Amino acid sequence: MRAEIISVGTEILLGHIVNTNTAYLSKKLAGLGIDLFYHTTVGDNPPRLIATLKAALSRSDIIITTGGLGPTVDDITLSSLCGAVDRGLVFEKGIEKDIAQYFKNQGLRKMPDDAKRQALIPRGALWFKNPVGTAPGILIKHGRKILIALPGPPRELVPVFETGIVPYLSKKGYGGEWIIKTKTIRTAGLVEAEVNKIVKDLLSMGPATTLGIYVHLGQVDLKITTKAQDEKTADRNIAKIEREIRKRLKTYIFGVDHETLESAAGYALAAKRKTLAIAESCTGGLLANRITNISGSSKYFLMGVVAYSNKAKTSFLGVPGKLIKKHGAVSKEVALDMATGIKNLAHSDIGIGVTGIAGPSGGTGKKPVGLVYIALADARGTMVRECHFIGNRQDIKHQASTAALVLLRSII
Amino acid sequence: MRAEIISVGTEILLGHIVNTNTAYLSKKLAGLGIDLFYHTTVGDNPPRLIATLKAALSRSDIIITTGGLGPTVDDITLSSLCGAVDRGLVFEKGIEKDIAQYFKNQGLRKMPDDAKRQALIPRGALWFKNPVGTAPGILIKHGRKILIALPGPPRELVPVFETGIVPYLSKKGYGGEWIIKTKTIRTAGLVEAEVNKIVKDLLSMGPATTLGIYVHLGQVDLKITTKAQDEKTADRNIAKIEREIRKRLKTYIFGVDHETLESAAGYALAAKRKTLAIAESCTGGLLANRITNISGSSKYFLMGVVAYSNKAKTSFLGVPGKLIKKHGAVSKEVALDMATGIKNLAHSDIGIGVTGIAGPSGGTGKKPVGLVYIALADARGTMVRECHFIGNRQDIKHQASTAALVLLRSII
Secondary structure: OEEEEEEEOHHHHOOOOOOOHHHHHHHHHHHOOOEEEEEEEEOOOHHHHHHHHHHHHHHOOEEEEEOOOOOOOOOOHHHHHHHHHOOOEEEOHHHHHHHHHHHHHOOOOOOOHHHHHHHEEEOOOEEEOOOOOOOOEEEEEEOOEEEEEEOOOHHHHHHHHHHHHHHHHHHOOOOOOOEEEEEEEEEEOOOHHHHHHHHHHHOOOOOOEEEEEEEEOOEEEEEEEEEEOOHHHHHHHHHHHHHHHHHHHHHHEEEEOOOOHHHHHHHHHHHOOOOEEEEEOOOOOHHHHHHHOOOOHHHOEEEEEEEOOHHHHHHHHOOOHHHHHHHOOOOHHHHHHHHHHHHHHHOOOEEEEEEEOOOOOOOOOOOOOOEEEEEEEEOOEEEEEEEEOOOOHHHHHHHHHHHHHHHHHHHO | OEEEEEEEOHHHHOOOOOOOHHHHHHHHHHHOOOEEEEEEEEOOOHHHHHHHHHHHHHHOOEEEEEOOOOOOOOOOHHHHHHHHHOOOEEEOHHHHHHHHHHHHHOOOOOOOHHHHHHHEEEOOOEEEOOOOOOOOEEEEEEOOEEEEEEOOOHHHHHHHHHHHHHHHHHHOOOOOOOEEEEEEEEEEOOOHHHHHHHHHHHOOOOOOEEEEEEEEOOEEEEEEEEEEOOHHHHHHHHHHHHHHHHHHHHHHEEEEOOOOHHHHHHHHHHHHOOOEEEEEOOOOOHHHHHHHOOOOHHHOEEEEEEEOOHHHHHHHHOOOHHHHHHHOOOOHHHHHHHHHHHHHHHOOOEEEEEEEOOOOOOOOOOOOOOEEEEEEEEOOEEEEEEEEOOOOHHHHHHHHHHHHHHHHHHHO
16 A cells, blocks of 8 residues: 655745644554655645646555645635546535534634535545544545545644544555554764764665664664564564664664663663762753753752853862963863862762853864863763864754763763 | 755655754745745655656756765665766765865764765766765756755755855846745743734735744744745835734734844843843753853853752752751742842852752642742842743743743843
């Protein structure tokens, strides 16, 4: 079974909204074992929509449209569907009843006249109740193909799809033969090209199981996707390649799926019953923010100081003014003193100090924007790393906080 | 001029990522007066991508692809472009030099062999430097049509498009008779229904100029969109409705377009030469992070303390242990003492204290998840606000930091 999605709406083509429906539907279809080959977005233009529908009918078995089911004249999906499959619109009393009920629930005694338009559906089509709006889901059987029209707002599309379309597709035996399952292996500490070199031969295994590389700022994800006849086979396929990846990337792997560097570091701190305190300069609170995004972080995170001014560094963290004068606020020496200073101040097991230049201003020839020193102090001693990051102010802050978390994880 | 966008990537068709590039490019093209008629997404499949490119060439003047420019064998955009316009790939020394420099900046002495693949471009194509990555932007002239290939990661796509493609399109006279211009008026302090009530009559003016309401956590944006024959008319259309909105919403408006609450507050602090220090508990560094996202914030932001443990609150900010015991760490009294404590400690003009329960655990019947106290201290005295937020841990942190910025702005 091959499917494709057609999103209808000039507002999408103008960039006024980000289309999240397609990502949602894509994931759902993969889960049902239905292959998705195309997404297309067209504006509120009947000839272009009809042409797109006809192209879709020529190459796919299931065509899903989203949007354009509202009560206004701009809403052209159903009339275009009629054009593509050569049918007329008929008035459906059951839908009118649902719409009237909807308005009654909303506290409106009388249904607006426009709303009645939404009770018109292509002759012979099935319709599926919309529990949170007035536009029902529509399904047309056309030869061996089916066309499905869903309302555009995500809060309406999701319940119509889940309560109406999914049970229909399952009952009628669409998809089902194959399921697609994915698992993401998350790494940090290597750049994309290095990870690529290590797993290169695994990237073109296909077709049942594939591996993809996805890069974020300072992180590289490996996504395993498998197509299998059942859950068990899918899990076995994934486990096989995951074992191989783990053998090669070892401790560069910090988690899977929804795990983050901050949750991995937090988990390790909690497990070893270690406490943490941090002193940030250029990351400006971002590192503390990421650490405290983890529920339960109050167990191991004692305090953070955002020492933006030199005075905060000296009078607060005990970094000697002379040291700052001699080496500059952005230096190995100051990073180390910040780490030790906050560790002593908070009586924590581990202290982190971060100082650098996030830009866009403040850089010099010797100390360019993107230069960041990250220091760690614990009972065993101290260490410091010099990093060079590229990007805008927020990119540099993010990469610096990621590098600090990578370093932290490596010593717990 | 008719344009269309083709997004390349199986990960999009599997729903693994939400495609934000198309919304960004759509908006940019509208601003250039270039009509966009289609978005299409195809997987990493050369025959399907070539077929899509050929269909696009048959109906559009400007074709923009996103994604599939990486160094791996999965990256098929350039070879497919070559297939669609019947050209070969050639090695471009200038790109190799840029890539080598990129890796040098990243601290890698040697460029990985695979990375060299990204220096291969279609014969006769132009290329545009990628300031934050290794895949350059590519532009092919094909008869009277042009094909543009952009890297997939938004943080690379945006600078390549803005620094390379936009100047090229403008210089070469692409762009159309009509331009579409938008301006966003940003408000905070009112909920959507309140804003809606105030501007309701302006929402259905159309068709040349329209107004839309967009809601974020703790903020409501009003987006003015106008279609006009020239910049001047567009500006006049926008100014007319903006005046009306400003008359009605007054100080609830904190900025326009890319301005944020943190930039507005920072601007006000700098103008009044006031300094700020903050003590955060439940926001965990997010408030400091937002404030320090603004370039130049070191002028007014002296320091922040993330006082996560009670000990940090007492021994550091001078909040009496008795006070915490009597009222609890989440209380008006403690918030006020945190604000005064950090103000005294940092010798700043203004101090902020935030304490609350971000959840998901830690709530009680009397003090539920989402309860947050925000206090301010300055030369004139102190104030405190009790807030109740709904959402997950990060939503609550975000709303609390937004409310703190709204309060800060109101007293500067």
